Amino acid sequence: MTSDRSSVLTSHSGGGDSADGSTAIPDYQTGDEEEDSRLKKLHYAALEFQKVQTNYVQYLKEMAE
DSSP: OOOOHHHHHHHHTTTTOGGGTSSOOOOOOSSOHHHHHHHHHHHHHHHHHHHHHHHHHHHHHHHHO
16 A cells, blocks of 8 residues: 555644644742743654654654555
8 A cells, every 4th residue: 555645744633633632741849930931842842853753753663655
């Protein structure tokens, strides 16, 4: 089966996305608003990175078929 990368990305994007509520980014309460904001942004970036990795692995698996 041959698939192109765009179909993989569109069919698998959004899984675990905080916008649909499946993975909520917590509100940090360290006592420092700047640190809370930094941690929240870092958490969001980590989730985005994980989604990209997941999509790429799926793409590689489909390419191997």
